[in-house]
Structure formats: C-alpha cells, structure tokens
Amino acid sequence: MQAFLLQEIISVSGWPVAGSNKKIIVLCTHSTEFIELLVDDIWADPVLAFRFARRLSDTWKVTGFFDVGGFGLGSDLTWQALIGFTYEINDRWSARAGYRHLQVYTKACGSSGLGG
Numbered sequence: 001m002q003a004f005l006l007q008e009i010i011s012v013s014g015w016p017v018a019g020s021n022k023k024i025i026v027l028c029t030h031s032t033e034f035i036e037l038l039v040d041d042i043w044a045d046p047v048l049a050f051r052f053a054r055r056l057s058d059t060w061k062v063t064g065f066f067d068v069g070g071f072g073l074g075s076d077l078t079w080q081a082l083i084g085f086t087y088e089i090n091d092r093w094s095a096r097a098g099y100r101h102l103q104v105y106t107k108a109c110g111s112s113g114l115g116g
Contacts, residue, residue, distance in 0.1 A: 045074040
C-alpha cells in the first residue's frame, strides 16, 4: 500500500530536486483508516520547539524533540514528541530507531492522534 501511495504522490508532485525547496511529505500512521484532507481543512500553525542531542558513547547517540503549537490560530492545539537512538556503524553508515507521537486538536474534528 505504501508503494502505491508513494507512486501516486510522485505522479502528482514529481520528484524533489536536490537544492530546491520541493519536498515530498508522507504521513504514516498505525491507524487502519485514512485521514480525509480537504482544501478547506489545510491550515498553518505557529510552533514552539525544543530539540536535544547527546552522545552516549563513540558509536551511540540519543536525540529527541518536543513541540507545541496551534494556540487557537490554526488548530486549537498540536503537539508532538520524538525520542530516537542512532548507532554509527562507520563514518558513512548509521542505523536509527525511535518513536514519534503527534496529536492535533481542532474544534471541528476533536482529537486526532497520529502517533507511530
């Protein structure tokens, strides 16, 4: 299913080009339902963010961030948190694993948990 969605996104937007501001944004969720987005449902939120990174050893690093936004201007409230670990295999390769949770509150839809 993800391969189909990526192909559809690329067919509409094209591939991003290095050095440009063109990006592909993919929302992944553990939900079995799709989130229906209509043109009228698109908004922008101000966000206050905190980020950290700490080296645990020569090969391990922990990173994380927390942000909160909305403040009633776009959504009523939105927040997300992430914790991740990086293992540096060598100078060119690393492996990462982590967890992210995203929560959006709006008057129209209530709470929409997009964690995963």
